[in-house]
Amino acid sequence: MTQARLFSGMQPSADSLQIGNYIGALMQWRDMQDAYDAFFCVVDLHAITVPQDPAELREKTRRTAAQYIAAGIEPSKSTLYVQSQVPAHAELAWILSTVTGFGEAGRMTQFKDKSQRYGSDQTSVALFTYPVLMAADILLYQANVVPVGDDQKQHVELTRNLAERFNSRFGETFTVPEPVIQSDTARIYDLQTPTSKMSKSAESQAGVLYLLDDISATAKKIMRAVTDSDGTVHYDREGKPGVANLLTIYAALTGRQIASIEDEYAGRGYGDFKKGLRDVVVSEFEPVRERALELLADPAELDRLLAANAEKAAETAEKTLSAVYDRIGLLRRG
Template sequence: MTDVSTSDETQVDVETASESESSSYDAAQRRSRQIEADLAGDAGRYRMLTGDRPTGRLHIGHYFGSLANRVRLQELGVDSWIVIADYQVITDRDGVGPIRERVLSLLVDYLAVGLDPARSTIFTHSAVPALNQLMLPFLSLVTDSELRRNPTVKSELAASQRPMSGLMLTYPVHQAADILFCKANVVPVGKDQLPHLEQTRVVARRFDETYGRGSLKAPVFPQPDALLSEAPNILGTDGTKMSKSRGNTIEIGMTADATAKIIKRAVTDSDRNITYDPQGRPEVANLLLLAALCTGRTPQSWADEIGDGGAGRLKAVVTEAVNSTFAPIRERRAELEADPGHLLRVLAEGNARANAVAEATLDEVREAMGMAYDLA
């Protein structure tokens, strides 16, 4: 009897949690649509924070999944902040690897795809001490159990064969500091990243409840909203998730010849007639999607045109589409890589802007907490 009751209660809890997540996602979608509609006429009221960990070279999945959208938001007039999260590299690994090379490679990709350092502040974690100092008061506002419920932390704990580092456990709070130090009010995310953003909103709300209204009589931090992306799910050339660690990616900076070789090895199937069937023929559908993204056409239109041309014709189409799309980006990459001094100047200027904003925010935090000891 007791066992059955416990099982029923557990099932109810699971259903309730599922309903709550669905409701939160629906609310996030509605707010995201409102923001998108607002961007056309009032983009200047928004500050966006996003970024990447420098763990390797970026690939075309990154381009279509996030980089192109960042450029779009920049062009609309959104105040864009891009963090190269070098400190976060060590959350789940023993060392940083060739970190300087990877940071500069990320910067090259950013600039090559169209991010403009005059309109987008590009900076590194490690160069902004005040940002990282915000983690201390923020950590006081969350519990151990809350952190362990975060999906990224949970998956790391389940998958790792070693004890979790303190930095990994506090990863959600570090992300909150990234967003809140510059008072970003919008963050481009996918559905799976909403728990991270909700943790940030919780930190902002709790800080305000604990300190903001009591001393400054006004909120210190905004509660940022999600700008939910409709990023296409591009598979790797082996038909599995595109991942640097799997070696199944087409890097943004690859040569045309290297790209052709990678696509030639891409997995397809034995049916010569090319059709767009994401469920039944995911590998073929993935190549059609890639051609469509590069050309502005639909996957179905490419399938109709290729017809019984077989995998060879399909791969030729994709190769031409990818190389044509990325040729100007790769040309720009080569120019940027030839001028490392320019790259370092861009990073220095971005770090300086980030430091100025972070220090001003930290001053506000100290004042709110009653920890401002400077002479009047």
């Protein structure tokens, strides 16, 4: 029986992924790669919708790919590649832009948020068409499912609309994908500002746990995490956001129920609880960090591995693109 296909990706926008990426994406991908024909992409074309330093982008792309592998995304099980190394992504994005309404592209909330932040003169056309490129990423591989964060759900809905519209106009061509949205309980918040989602763009890095940070720095950040004056280890997202966030991390990394962790630390206070969480995070991060740094120490071998996977991805992508060109009436080179 043919496995259903999965596609997902992540931008190389930081030197190190953070624990929210790890719990919200990488752990999920690692589990799903056994059940699906999985394509995982470092989406570097998306990263250049805002200004980038070329040398830094190249390094961040390698570092992101290395962390994928170190976290358990196995190139022998999954197709792990760099987006720009498969030209069909950009080619299909142009075709899909011809069936995308200007109004529906303009309604994408991420574009509206970012364009307001940067101003119209600093907002690129690429940022506006970002969701169309994302649709191309997904549809190229005839993906059945797309694991994404809740903030990307609108983009997957656009992808579904474009697939259905193209199929209706030109004949059955694309698989219409289903989003797999992470649960709210998997959302990770800043350790110092636990009402804000953890992000590399936070004003202070004291509340962000990075996979490639020195382990001692990670431990210190956990021990200094904001809690409250109540002193009880109890989950209450509204009333005790700091403690609730730490419980979420603990439960996600151990696979335990939050109630079980609450019982373990009943009457023991925040000091013991933070030490327990520190040990959990360190034991999870340490081997990932070591493996990622090992991969980055041999960039030529990492590049070879990614190139081989890009060739594999291109075989599938070109089949879809060829069908699209035929359907839409483009004259192919003989």
